[in-house]
Each structure stands twice: as C-alpha cells, then as structure tokens.
Amino acid sequence: MVAQAARGRRNPDGIRPFRAITDLRPVADLIALAFGDELDEAGRRALREMRWLAWVSPLLWLTNQVVPPGEGVLSGFVWVEEGRIVGNASIRPFPPYGSGLPRPGGQGWLIGNVAVHPDYRRRGIGTALMEAAITFARQHGGAWVGLQVRANNEAALRLYRRLGFREEGQVIFLRRPPGAPPEALLTPSRLLRPARSGDQRRIYHLARESWPDGLAWMAPVRPDPYRLDLWERLGDWLSGRRRSWWLWEQGERLLAAVGVEVRRQRRASHRLRLLVAPSVRGQVEATLIAQGLTALTAAPGHPITIRLSHEDQPALELLQGVGFEAVQTLIHMRLPLREIS
Numbered sequence: 001m002v003a004q005a006a007r008g009r010r011n012p013d014g015i016r017p018f019r020a021i022t023d024l025r026p027v028a029d030l031i032a033l034a035f036g037d038e039l040d041e042a043g044r045r046a047l048r049e050m051r052w053l054a055w056v057s058p059l060l061w062l063t064n065q066v067v068p069p070g071e072g073v074l075s076g077f078v079w080v081e082e083g084r085i086v087g088n089a090s091i092r093p094f095p096p097y098g099s100g101l102p103r104p105g106g107q108g109w110l111i112g113n114v115a116v117h118p119d120y121r122r123r124g125i126g127t128a129l130m131e132a133a134i135t136f137a138r139q140h141g142g143a144w145v146g147l148q149v150r151a152n153n154e155a156a157l158r159l160y161r162r163l164g165f166r167e168e169g170q171v172i173f174l175r176r177p178p179g180a181p182p183e184a185l186l187t188p189s190r191l192l193r194p195a196r197s198g199d200q201r202r203i204y205h206l207a208r209e210s211w212p213d214g215l216a217w218m219a220p221v222r223p224d225p226y227r228l229d230l231w232e233r234l235g236d237w238l239s240g241r242r243r244s245w246w247l248w249e250q251g252e253r254l255l256a257a258v259g260v261e262v263r264r265q266r267r268a269s270h271r272l273r274l275l276v277a278p279s280v281r282g283q284v285e286a287t288l289i290a291q292g293l294t295a296l297t298a299a300p301g302h303p304i305t306i307r308l309s310h311e312d313q314p315a316l317e318l319l320q321g322v323g324f325e326a327v328q329t330l331i332h333m334r335l336p337l338r339e340i341s
Contacts, residue, residue: 013083015128018076018090024050026085027078027113034115038150076113077132079125086117089129091136094146094218108217108334109137111147114156126159134163138337145337146218151329165333169214170310173328175269175303180323192291195245195257200228202254203245203275210275212309218332225259225273246291248284255280258288260295263302270296272306274315282314289318 018027028050079087090113111133116125137145149156151170195203204226211221228245241263248256259273272292276284296304306324308316320326 013080015077015079015087015132018078018088023078023085027088030085030088030117031113031115033117076111077129077136079116079120079129081120086120087115087125087129089114089126089133091133091145093140093142107142108144108146109133109140109142110218111145114147126156127163130159130163134335134337142337144217144334146332146334148218148330148332151331157331160333163335165335168217168332168334169212171215171219171330171332172308172310172312172316172326173305173330174308174316174319174324175305175327176319176322176324177303178301191287192246192248192258195228195247197228197230199245199247199254200226203228203247203257203259206254206257206275206277209277212311215309215332217334244295246288248280248287256284256288258292260292262296262299269303269305270299272296272304274306274308274312276312276315278311281311285315285318289315289322293322 031050075092076088076090078085089111091109091111094108094110111130114126114129116129134145145165146168147160147165148171149160151157200223204221204223207226208216208221211219225243226245228243233243241261243259243261245257245259247254255277257273257275259271259275261271261273263270272289274285274288274292276288293304304324306319308319316326
C-alpha cells in the first residue's frame with residue numbers, strides 16, 4: 001500500500017507539465033487520434049518529427065534545462081488518467097526569444113496542439129489545460145496569448161470564446177487539383193511586367209501592406225519568399241523549385257503582384273501568391289490570377305495551393321471560379337493579458 005501511494009505521488013492523475021523525455025510519443029499519438037484526417041501534410045510531417053525526436057528525448061531533456069521557459073520542445077501541459085496521457089496543450093513564446101522579429105503588442109505566447117482523447121471529452125479537461133497555459137503565459141510576462149482554430153471546430157470555438165479570446169482574422173487555404181479543366185483559366189494581360197532582382201524590397205513592402213493587421217501579430221510577413229537575388233535563385237535550383245514574380249504598377253508605385261513557385265518533386269504542390277494593396281482591391285485580381293495560372297499550368301501534373309486572408313474576397317471568388325476549392329479556414333484568436341498599446 002505504501003508503494004502504491006508513493007507511485008501515486010510520482011505519477012498522479014490530472015494535469016502536469018509536459019516532459020520531453022517521456023511524453024513526445026504519446027502526445028504525438030494523441031494528436032493523430034484527436035485530429036485524424038484533418039491533418040494536412042505539414043501536420044503529418046510535424047507528427048513524424050515528434051516521433052523521431054522521441055528517440056533522442058534524453059538530449060531534448062538536457063536542452064530544456066538551459067533554454068528560457070517555453071523555448072523547449074513542445075513546452076506545455078498534459079492531462080493524465082490512469083497513467084495514460086489523454087489531453088495536451090502546448091505553449092511557446094512568439095516571436096521566439098532572440099529571433100529579432102518585431103513584437104506588436106508586446107511579447108506573446110501561442111497555444112497549440114490542444115487535444116483531448118475522444119473518450120475523455122466533456123469533462124473539463126480542455127478547459128483546465130487552456131487555463132494552465134494562459135496562467136503560464138501571464139506568469140512569464142506575456143502581453144497576450146494567441147491561437148489558431150479551424151472554423152468548423154465549433155466546440156473549440158465555444159471554449160476559446162468563453163475564456164475571453166477574440167477573433168482577429170481568418171486565413172483561407174485553397175487548392176486546385178491537377179485535373180481542373182484548362183478552359184476555366186482566365187486570359188493573361190500585358191499590364192504586368194516580370195520582376196527583377198532590384199524589386200525584392202518593393203515586393204516585400206507590398207506584402208506587408210496587403211496583409212491585414214489582425215493577422216500580422218501571429219503570422220508576420222517574412223522577407224524570404226520575396227528574395228530574388230542570385231544566392232536565393234541558386235538555393236531554389238538546388239531545392240527543386242523555381243520562383244517568378246510579375247508586377248502591376250501605377251507610375252512608380254507598386255500596387256499589386258503575383259508570384260508563382262513551381263516545384264519539381266513528384267508529390268509537391270505548386271504555389272500561387274497574390275499581393276494587392278487595399279487601395280486597388282477588387283480591381284486587379286483577375287489580371288494577377290490569369291498570369292499566375294498561365295505560368296503554373298505550363299508545368300502540369302501538380303496541384304496548386306494559395307493562402308488568402310479574410311480581406312481577399314474578390315480573389316477568393318475568382319479562384320473558386322477557375323477550379324480552386326477551399327480546403328481549410330483558420331481563425332486567428334487572441335486573449336489580451338494586459339493592455340496592448
């Protein structure tokens with residue numbers, strides 16, 4: 001009996017901090033069970049990485065001892081029942097410490113991988129895990145806590161709204177299958193010119209201008225996709241991709257652009273990017289889409305993907321008219337922990 005009590009003290013049921021040395025594999029299994037077919041390729045890749053990291057978990061444990069709180073691998077909390085992990089909520093600082101990225105509104109924390117085993121739902125486990133993560137962020141100087149949730153996950157949305165999270169914006173992911181009919185394509189215009197290496201800074205600034213403020217705090221625009229220098233092109237060639245941009249200008253002002261990323265790998269998706277300044281939204285999208293699709297359909301046999309914001313309704317309607325389907329909508333939500341300037 002004493003031995004049983006001792007074991008109970010070492011491994012009690014209920015909530016406890018995530019332990020990289022023991023929890024990586026069971027948490028990966030829980031996420032796979034909880035989200036199932038909803039995981040996209042990036043999600044499945046993350047699960048494979050988690051299971052691989054489980055083999056080197058002692059090294060991860062040592063790393064977690066010397067990094068700032070939350071900077072370790074999958075920091076957060078788990079819920080245990082009868083010695084088995086049945087709930088998880090991960091948390092990490094954003095931007096990461098030392099990243100050099102701007103911090104609009106102060107240091108934030110992101111919550112992710114919120115999962116509860118189907119047999120243990122509706123017992124308050126998700127609420128307890130979320131409250132523990134929020135408390136952790138507040139104790140470590142967080143100004144806000146953010147998360148992403150699928151628009152069709154009504155149970156999670158109710159929970160987050162009850163905890164005080166507010167919707168900041170939506171990101172819509174679309175996909176055009178390889179077999180979409182070519183006759184649906186638009187006719188490209190001559191109003192666009194190919195980008196040159198000296199245009200990369202202008203394209204990057206247009207990307208920041210066209211991305212909504214409500215999304216930039218959690219999904220900031222990074223310069224890498226817009227670099228056109230020689231070293232970047234060499235890297236593209238080595239990684240089996242080719243990127244091109246076309247620009248729409250009025251005088252010296254760059255107001256819109258379309259970019260394509262052609263992938264050579266057999267199962268890879270081509271990527272389409274649209275950048276439209278708010279002042280011309282709804283006026284140039286057809287021209288941009290026509291140019292992008294003309295370039296991408298020259299390399300057939302691959303699906304085409306694109307990411308839009310909730311403000312890109314004109315582009316969304318046009319893309320759906322040429323064979324794109326919305327495959328996922330993520331709602332970005334934020335909970336202020338102190339007044340945000």
